[in-house]
Amino acid sequence: MEDVEKTPMVVLLPEERVLTESLRGRDFSVIAPYVEEAFELALRGGWKKALVLNGPVYSTYLGYNPEPIKIALELGAIPDLSGKGPAFFALAEEPENLIHEWNRFGEVMVTKLR
Template identity: 35%
Template sequence: MVEGVGVAYGAITVVNAIPAFKGAAIGVDLKVVARVKLVEKEIVEGRSRVRGKNVHYDTSLLEGVLRVLKKRIGLETGLIVEIESEIPACGGLKTSSAVANAVIAGISDALDLGLPPLKVAEMSAEANLISGVSITGAFDDACASLLGGLCITDNGEKKLVKRVEVPSFKTIILAPSFTVKKSHLKIERLKLMKTFFEKIWNIALSGDWREALFLNGILCSLALGYDTSLALEAITRGAVTAGLSGTGPAIAIVGDVVEWARKLNFKGEVVETCLRG
């Protein structure tokens, strides 16, 4: 048995990659630590603590990681993983990308492989795709999770088109007490808006990630049936930008509106963090 440790971080959406397979995300300072054990017995086990609470862990993503590493490096072992996550479990905050990143980095540590971050992100995206956790593989999320800053990607090509450092703005995550399964969302509505999302992606590419995040959040919320009032109010309160992250239900608010957020009558968790530039 060999052991290793891997670390990755959460991220927030700037451009949803589902419509055009082109996405953008920014890292946030919410850590995931994966303690990995590679064992001879062909088993896959995962235990997870999220923000201090034990939660049930579905091992399908871990199985996807093993399939990818078997194909890429010929890995033939069982896997036992203990995950400690600061990322709220509501959805939209790139938990699956962060976990896959941390596990692959942990395996790299255990075997002294020295995998570079972009290679880890590429494998993470493949694992997310083949395990059915992500529609696009979420290469943008995987890059932002590992590299921080604004990562703009072509997910179809698994290409990091551009990475830009961003200020370490205070960031509020509104994490509802409920989760929403992708299968219950009208994802086809997003796909019908491909041309709009391509334009938003180009806005992010040109440097205005604040505008891109806001426009993306409005379009995604309207398409998927989420309320936009909190994001809009955050802007009026002085936020730099705000919007739905991923396919929700989490809302990301960038800017120093902490006092306003603390006073919200919000059914869920108000998480205070910052961008990881």
């Protein structure tokens, strides 16, 4: 079993804020098959693939900039959308380059899973 708790987590907090009430009435059923696939992947142990599938599906549907996910993937990190967004996170063995790249999108911090 992987010890992901030791892997640094980079968090991007864009200046943009999204209020939960602004998402009410959205028809999430159109992305349900993809979200369900991500859930099934995670249950089967493919949690990294599940994160990489979940992030682009939700962020694209909600209209968030996909560039942070693209950059994280190119740098070998495992990215996803955090909650309803627009924040992103990525597990990154070497977070320095990702921190540098994500700084142009907003506030960036590094933490660890607990």
